Amino acid sequence: MASIWEYANPRKFITTAEAVLPYVTVLAALCLVTGLIWGFFFTPDDFRQGSTVKIIYLHVPAALMAINAWLMMLVCSLIWVIRRHHVSALAAKAAAPVGLAFTVIALFTGAVWGQPMWGTWWEWDPRLTAFLILFLFYLGYVALWEAVDNPDSAADLTAVLCLVGSVFAVISRYALVFWNQGLHQGATLSLDAEQNIANVFWYPLVTVIGGFVFLFIALVLYRTRTEIHLRRLKALIAQERMA
Amino acid sequence: MIAILNRDLALAFRAGGGFGLGLAFFLIFATLVPLGIGPDTGQLSGIAAGTLWLGALLACLLSLDRLFQLDWEDGTLDLIATAPVPLEGVVLMKALAHWLTTGLPLVLLAPVLGILLNLPGAAMPWLLASLAIGTPALSAIGAFGAALTVGLKRGGLLLSLLVLPLYVPTLIFGALAVTRAVTGQDALSPLLYTAGITLGALALLPFAAAAALRVNLR
Numbered sequence: 001m002a003s004i005w006e007y008a009n010p011r012k013f014i015t016t017a018e019a020v021l022p023y024v025t026v027l028a029a030l031c032l033v034t035g036l037i038w039g040f041f042f043t044p045d046d047f048r049q050g051s052t053v054k055i056i057y058l059h060v061p062a063a064l065m066a067i068n069a070w071l072m073m074l075v076c077s078l079i080w081v082i083r084r085h086h087v088s089a090l091a092a093k094a095a096a097p098v099g100l101a102f103t104v105i106a107l108f109t110g111a112v113w114g115q116p117m118w119g120t121w122w123e124w125d126p127r128l129t130a131f132l133i134l135f136l137f138y139l140g141y142v143a144l145w146e147a148v149d150n151p152d153s154a155a156d157l158t159a160v161l162c163l164v165g166s167v168f169a170v171i172s173r174y175a176l177v178f179w180n181q182g183l184h185q186g187a188t189l190s191l192d193a194e195q196n197i198a199n200v201f202w203y204p205l206v207t208v209i210g211g212f213v214f215l216f217i218a219l220v221l222y223r224t225r226t227e228i229h230l231r232r233l234k235a236l237i238a239q240e241r242m243a
Numbered sequence: 244m245i246a247i248l249n250r251d252l253a254l255a256f257r258a259g260g261g262f263g264l265g266l267a268f269f270l271i272f273a274t275l276v277p278l279g280i281g282p283d284t285g286q287l288s289g290i291a292a293g294t295l296w297l298g299a300l301l302a303c304l305l306s307l308d309r310l311f312q313l314d315w316e317d318g319t320l321d322l323i324a325t326a327p328v329p330l331e332g333v334v335l336m337k338a339l340a341h342w343l344t345t346g347l348p349l350v351l352l353a354p355v356l357g358i359l360l361n362l363p364g365a366a367m368p369w370l371l372a373s374l375a376i377g378t379p380a381l382s383a384i385g386a387f388g389a390a391l392t393v394g395l396k397r398g399g400l401l402l403s404l405l406v407l408p409l410y411v412p413t414l415i416f417g418a419l420a421v422t423r424a425v426t427g428q429d430a431l432s433p434l435l436y437t438a439g440i441t442l443g444a445l446a447l448l449p450f451a452a453a454a455a456l457r458v459n460l461r
Contacts, residue, residue, distance in 0.1 A: 136408040143404055147395050156458040157391050161405065164387060164451050168409045171440065175412040178433065179419060 031211030069099030292421030
């Protein structure tokens with residue numbers, strides 16, 4: 001019976017990643033290109049928002065993946081803390097800058113959309129502020145990885161930070177609701193809604209979301225593979241010095 | 244554990260620097276804000292609560308990197324870690340000593356600065372209460388941050404990057420309690436939330452901090 005923990009073996013992980021990567025990359029490119037072209041050029045303008053509504057095809061998937069990337073880091077950190085699989089720690093490390101980039105994309109596209117729609121680039125709205133704080137958490141996490149020399153200590157410390165940070169990020173999110181009224185509209189997508197938005201917008205949006213998911217998986221796999229190679233290279237260099 | 248508390252307190256009082264500096268920083272911060280904002284009393288009373296909370300936050304942060312750093316450098320921390328006391332308790336005692344030497348004096352000084360910033364008298368008890376309840380959380384969260392960065396050469400800046408986002412909920416609820424008291428709204432619920440965060444931080448973060456210390460002492 002094959003177990004998921006087999007992939008904790010770096011060699012097994014790399015062979016699997018290399019087998020999967022071409023497909024994931026092509027799928028990501030395909031979904032992103034079709035979804036974005038479809039969304040940008042072949043959907044009607046919203047009757048109230050005009051063509052600015054089209055930024056939804058970047059904003060929503062980026063925001064969605066920014067949060068999911070942190071969740072993935074949380075799971076990886078837990079696996080590292082509990083089962084001490086190095087690949088898991090490296091995957092968390094690899095995911096952080098990708099999540100950081102998605103957070104920036106979400107904040108930036110939100111500002112670009114907010115300027116014509118709300119008349120302001122930035123508003124101290126709970127959702128916006130929570131995202132800014134998530135951005136700070138990503139920064140701190142990446143900075144801590146960079147600052148600690150010993151790779152195992154770095155993995156341990158960042159894992160603890162990720163666990164504590166997750167709790168505080170959630171508390172902050174709900175504290176912010178207390179603190180200010182929101183300008184941001186409610187959730188666009190939810191799983192239990194009969195129909196979230198009109199189908200003309202919905203199909204390209206789902207395509208782009210799929211594209212972002214595949215893009216995230218591809219980037220994390222690439223980066224984890226690089227980290228494993230880097231780790232192996234360092235070990236070889238150290239071995240060479242000892243000999 | 245009491246011995247550790249006493250030792251830390253004695254060090255803070257006698258070795259100079261640490262104890263008075265946080266207070267002086269708090270005072271300077273509260274003096275500089277009106278210089279930057281302008282002397283309009285109406286405006287000042289509106290931002291007094293937030294300013295005092297921010298000042299407390301930064302003053303607290305200022306002394307955090309000394310929390311474990313000195314003990315780590317001269318090896319005391321290794322001895323403490325191998326001593327037959329739980330490291331979690333040690334962290335809690337260190338955080339308590341930090342609070343007694345920075346948080347508590349800030350709370351006591353805050354009403355004076357509140358007058359300087361034209362905080363309405365009715366909000367004064369709320370300011371005292373929210374700072375008294377909220378600052379222990381700052382020390383506990385700070386102890387966690389200090390434990391994470393204790394082995395690093397340039398830990399100070401990283402420490403603030405790590406710790407300040409964690410301060411967000413405490414700051415929001417603590418300052419909100421005072422602001423609501425100023426405008427005559429219900430101030431009790433944010434105060435209770437502050438208390439909840441403090442209790443949660445005191446109960447859980449020593450474990451995370453001790454785990455981080457053990458990693459750094461490896």
